[in-house]
Amino acid sequence: MFKILLIEDDATLFTEIKDRLAKWSYDVHGITDFSRVVEEFIALKPDLVIIDIQLPKFDGFHWCRMIRTHSNIPIVFLSSRDHPTDMVMSMQLGADDFIQKPFHFDVLIAKIQAILRRVYNYNTESIKLKTWCGATVDYEKNAVTNQAGSIELTKNEIYILKLLIEHKNTIVSREEMINSLWDDQRFVSDNTLTVNVNRLRKRLDEIGLGRFIETKVGQGYIAAEESPFHD
Structure with missing residues (x-):
């Protein structure tokens, strides 16, 4: 079972994503303290991170930079903003994909499956x-x-x-x-x-x-x- 860290402060959306991914046997975890994202990331050791851009304390770009200093784990950005620069910025920071809200869950799942298959299969x-x-x-x-x-x-x-x-x-x-x-x-x-x-x-x-x-x-x-x- 792949372990996913979902960094999303919208409780309703978090629950919906977690429930949908659970049906595909993904083990989804959230953040309890948005000022200690890196510490929780290190403790969890997830296989993939999904991160929103707009977050309390610091934005998703900040936490992506911090995570990248510790790991090359796959990162997928979520965003409700429609600025093209957000997608460019996320990729430049080392994200593997970018999904704009609102999104269809089939698209999210397809992207996650493709990334996990690519990252964790080719190393074998x-x-x-x-x-x-x-x-x-x-x-x-x-x-x-x-x-x-x-x-x-x-x-x-x-x-x-x-x-x-x-x-x-x-x-x-x-x-x-x-x-x-x-x-x-x-x-x-x-x-x-x-x-x-x-x-x-x-x-x-x-x-x-x-x-x-x-x-x-x-x-x-x-x-x-x-x-x-x-x-």
């Missing part, structure tokens, strides 16, 4: 290490290491990188990536993939590898093993 594969552009990519530790240093990626970032490396020097279409990452592109904002890839590229820039994730306009993305057109 026999290949744990991969060499790419002179770097070692550790799928189990979500880390990329080369002579310039080492970075730790989120579950979503490492999965995107893994997908591209498995097809290195070949264009992976946006549609293929979306379907692989989120199972059903009908549930995904067109900007979600772009934000995620840009975030991955920015992290890889820290060790000089961002330039090897190339955008092919109108087609998709490519992980180049060699990039002769860049310095």
